Amino acid sequence: MPDTLRDLRSREFARLDAAGHAYLDYTGSGLYAESQLERHMELLQREVLGNPHTESPTSLPATRRVEAARADILDFFQADPSEYEVIFTANASGALKIVGESFPFGPGSRLLMTADNHNSVNGIRSFAAARGAAVEYLPLDGELRAGPLEPYLGSAAAAPGLFAFPAQSNFSGVKHPLGWIATAQAAGFRVLLDAAAFVPTSRLSLREVHPDFVCVSFYKMFGYPTGVGALIARHPALLELRRPWFAGGTVRFVSAQNQEHLLKATAEAFEDGTLNFLAIAAVPFGLELLRSLGMEAVNRHVMDLTAALLDGMVSLRHSNGAPQVRVYGPHDLRGRGATIAFNALDPEGGLVEYERVEEVAAEARVSVRGGCFCNPGAAEFAFGYTAAESYRCFHTMAPTDFTLQQFSSCMHGMPVGAVRASLGLASDESDVQRLLEVLAALRDEPPGTGARRLPPVIGG
Numbered sequence: 001m002p003d004t005l006r007d008l009r010s011r012e013f014a015r016l017d018a019a020g021h022a023y024l025d026y027t028g029s030g031l032y033a034e035s036q037l038e039r040h041m042e043l044l045q046r047e048v049l050g051n052p053h054t055e056s057p058t059s060l061p062a063t064r065r066v067e068a069a070r071a072d073i074l075d076f077f078q079a080d081p082s083e084y085e086v087i088f089t090a091n092a093s094g095a096l097k098i099v100g101e102s103f104p105f106g107p108g109s110r111l112l113m114t115a116d117n118h119n120s121v122n123g124i125r126s127f128a129a130a131r132g133a134a135v136e137y138l139p140l141d142g143e144l145r146a147g148p149l150e151p152y153l154g155s156a157a158a159a160p161g162l163f164a165f166p167a168q169s170n171f172s173g174v175k176h177p178l179g180w181i182a183t184a185q186a187a188g189f190r191v192l193l194d195a196a197a198f199v200p201t202s203r204l205s206l207r208e209v210h211p212d213f214v215c216v217s218f219y220k221m222f223g224y225p226t227g228v229g230a231l232i233a234r235h236p237a238l239l240e241l242r243r244p245w246f247a248g249g250t251v252r253f254v255s256a257q258n259q260e261h262l263l264k265a266t267a268e269a270f271e272d273g274t275l276n277f278l279a280i281a282a283v284p285f286g287l288e289l290l291r292s293l294g295m296e297a298v299n300r301h302v303m304d305l306t307a308a309l310l311d312g313m314v315s316l317r318h319s320n321g322a323p324q325v326r327v328y329g330p331h332d333l334r335g336r337g338a339t340i341a342f343n344a345l346d347p348e349g350g351l352v353e354y355e356r357v358e359e360v361a362a363e364a365r366v367s368v369r370g371g372c373f374c375n376p377g378a379a380e381f382a383f384g385y386t387a388a389e390s391y392r393c394f395h396t397m398a399p400t401d402f403t404l405q406q407f408s409s410c411m412h413g414m415p416v417g418a419v420r421a422s423l424g425l426a427s428d429e430s431d432v433q434r435l436l437e438v439l440a441a442l443r444d445e446p447p448g449t450g451a452r453r454l455p456p457v458i459g460g
């Protein structure tokens, strides 16, 4: 662990060790450094900040803080202000919804997505389908990677097409190729890059790649503030969006008499109502933390720990020699980030329910996450579901009676969830060790009553 990061853990994140936490859920949320809070508190105590966007002496400084945060975000992602703008949202999902509800989908247009996507991207298909666009998914292989992309591109046809993929999977940690952005654009698609799980530990340079839309949540990058995300959008793509409504703050003119309105021509046309301006003022402190550490150093650090965690997991064995863990996605460091999805196995090769792992982890004050992490496509490929079988099982139950347990029984006991461990800038070797100890504690535990069978690994 580099000295700067070791020092950071004791200086800025002492609360972790003071309370005995091993935190391995950075893809759920980053953790804030104490100095971010101190700087924000000091700012709030010193300044009087009113609602932005009027000329009063308390409003102007608030406007300045918001505009400074916008500029800082562009600078952090090396985005040229003449090419990109920042629209503040409540989170990454809010940014995705703006694209979904405003994209000019229509008959003949296409929404193409990787099967590996967060539900906040999957949800865009509801807008697309409602307006007559075709919705298509790129399947995943045995390592949960998608592609090749080219056969799916065809052409976006006359009507506009949108290709949406995550720079890094929040399920498997797979990093999908950023080269896809230019390839899809050359085929006539606008590209939506979900960078929420990528940017906390990797550098995204919008000088090197030029997606039309990028979404992020700042609490995932540096823990604080929550409730602030952004849509970073290229001007020409933004101009094509058609907002389905207007709200306070988004308009230049509204007439009640004539029922007319004119939206603002800037990012503000997409920012409904009063921004979370006090929280937005704290964003630059988080960006400064990441700049001071250097994204390359953060990435090296988390990937060293990922290597140790992966090695430790795949070498855990029951006394009969059977593996204790099945890792979904890549088992090495090529093209992946610091997020690992896995299930624990019993000595007979059956599945240990993810809730059991969560339970043992929680007793040891180890924070991991169980479920499918709002990424059903990656889960379906990881667990080896067939579309026909999962369709049958989903439709055998009335929506009011639906439970995951019954769904799993109908699927012949296939898994309905995994465990996810993810590392971040404050992680250290002790966190890795403690998770490995949790898994080691399940060694030789006999199959539970609800033991489920695992399908063979798809694609080898």
Ligand SMILES: Cc1ncc(COP(=O)(O)O)c(C=O)c1O
Residues within 6 Å of the ligand: 027, 028, 091, 092, 093, 094, 118, 120, 166, 168, 169, 170, 194, 195, 196, 197, 217, 229
């Ligand atoms: C890849 C990815 N996209 C989108 C989201 C949604 O982020 P939020 O819940 O902050 O809107 C998440 C959250 O986990 C994510 O990991």
